Amino acid sequence: MELPFEFLNYTSYGWVNLASYVIGIFFIAYILLRMLRAILKKFINKSSDEMRVDPTKYTFLSNALGFIIYTIALIVIFLTIDELKTLGVTLFAGAGIIAAIIGFASQAAFSNIVSGIFIVIFQPFRVGDIVKISSSYSGVVEDITLRHTVIRDFENKRLVIPNSVISAETIHNFNIVDEKVCNHIFYGISYDSDIDLAIKIIQQEAMKHRHFIDQRSDEDKARKVSPVVVRLIDFGESSINLRASVWTEDPMKGFELKCDINKSIKERFDREGIEIPFPYRTIVYKEAKKKES
DSSP states (O other): OOOOHHHHTOOHHHHHHHHHHHHHHHHHHHHHHHHHHHHHHHHHHHHHHHHTOOGGGGHHHHHHHHHHHHHHHHHHHHHHOHHHHHHHHHHHHHHHHHHHHHHHHTHHHHHHHHHHHHHHHHOSOOTTOEEEETTTEEEEEEEEOSSEEEEEOTTSOEEEEEHHHHHTSOEEESSSSOOOEEEEEEEEEOTTSOHHHHHHHHHHHHHHSTTOOOOOOHHHHHTTOOSSEEEEEEEOSSOEEEEEEEEESSHHHHHHHHHHHHHHHHHHHHHHTOOOOOOOOOOOOHHHHHHHO
16 A cells, blocks of 8 residues: 655654644553553452452453553544544554444453443352242352353352343342242141131241341330231132241241241141142043943
8 A cells, every 4th residue: 555645755843743643642642541441440440349349350341441542542633633544544544344244243252241241340249149040040140251141050060151141131039139038838728727726826937037137116016016917818629828927037947947846836726727729630431431331
């Protein structure tokens, strides 16, 4: 590629001015980059502390910022110097085509990076949080990167979910504000069982468990509301359905409490004569019916 004639025959005075101008642009870019990196580092460190993530995972952002600032500075130099404008337009036109091809090829990766940045900014979950992604995945957040999020499910398997996918789903976070959870536990008793006795047994067994916590307000205590509220939900085909509301410090302890008191309540029901019914079915065989006729 031939350079413009005026550029080749530039005077010494012109070269000094040109060099001073270029150095000045890059110096401004350097100062701006230092300021932006300081702000970005402070933001990333704060976000990483809150999300319990290693801040070195996001050094990519700092490096990418440097590339963007210096690229803009180079474009400004080429487009503001008349002697370089023709050359710059030709170079950046070719570079634009290459960038478009690369951008199209890396669209999915770029989408994951942008989604990762949004996760850093808005913090819908942190490392160590128990989450449920839509109705498909649930577990403990183990790692968050710019590309993907790693979730350890309750079978100790790792789910590697791209950030663009996880950002588009509904996220159930059990730890984001308050880790305490109200566990709803359902029981069905027969129509001829003593309802008050069944409720009393459920309350006693729930309050005996080591993970049970009392979440009553002062007003509830003054009204002598039970720490475990058991309500009659509806009438089923063969059972009266009860629901107990039992509080625990976190979902994991809640799961353990459910399993333990299910066993203890079944044992108490058997001893106290509370029946847990099961449906009865009457089956009629057509051939046998014809023979009887």
